[in-house]
Amino acid sequence: MSFKAVPILRIFDLEQARAFYVGFLGLTVDWEHRFGPDFPVYLQVSRGDLVLHLSEHHGDACPGSTVFVRTTGLADLHREVTSKGYTRCRPGLEDAPWGGKVMEVTDPFGNRLRFAEADA
Numbered sequence: 001m002s003f004k005a006v007p008i009l010r011i012f013d014l015e016q017a018r019a020f021y022v023g024f025l026g027l028t029v030d031w032e033h034r035f036g037p038d039f040p041v042y043l044q045v046s047r048g049d050l051v052l053h054l055s056e057h058h059g060d061a062c063p064g065s066t067v068f069v070r071t072t073g074l075a076d077l078h079r080e081v082t083s084k085g086y087t088r089c090r091p092g093l094e095d096a097p098w099g100g101k102v103m104e105v106t107d108p109f110g111n112r113l114r115f116a117e118a119d120a
Contacts, residue, residue: 010061066112074117
């Protein structure tokens with residue numbers, strides 16, 4: 001048996017979401033869906049093994065959630081994102097209390113992604 005969770009994060013503005021998830025974090029939009037021209041958007045973004053669903057639908061998720069992302073190469077990711085000059089988020093690279101390093105970013109809607117890398 002195998003499981004893979006895909007977190008759903010609530011968004012309120014597609015352009016702000018694209019600026020953060022695609023422009024800042026470097027994720028790719030895999031697909032996007034609307035039931036009609038003036039309906040809320042639901043989309044999937046990904047980078048490597050990280051897959052997230054972003055939704056404007058009010059019943060799908062609550063803003064202010066945290067997603068814990070296990071990763072490698074965190075120092076490289078930190079350098080990449082901080083070099084972009086994104087003014088809404090300037091994450092630090094911290095020592096995690098459990099060992100390793102952690103970088104936390106908050107999207108424009110209050111959702112947090114906590115990237116963590118274990119000590120080698």
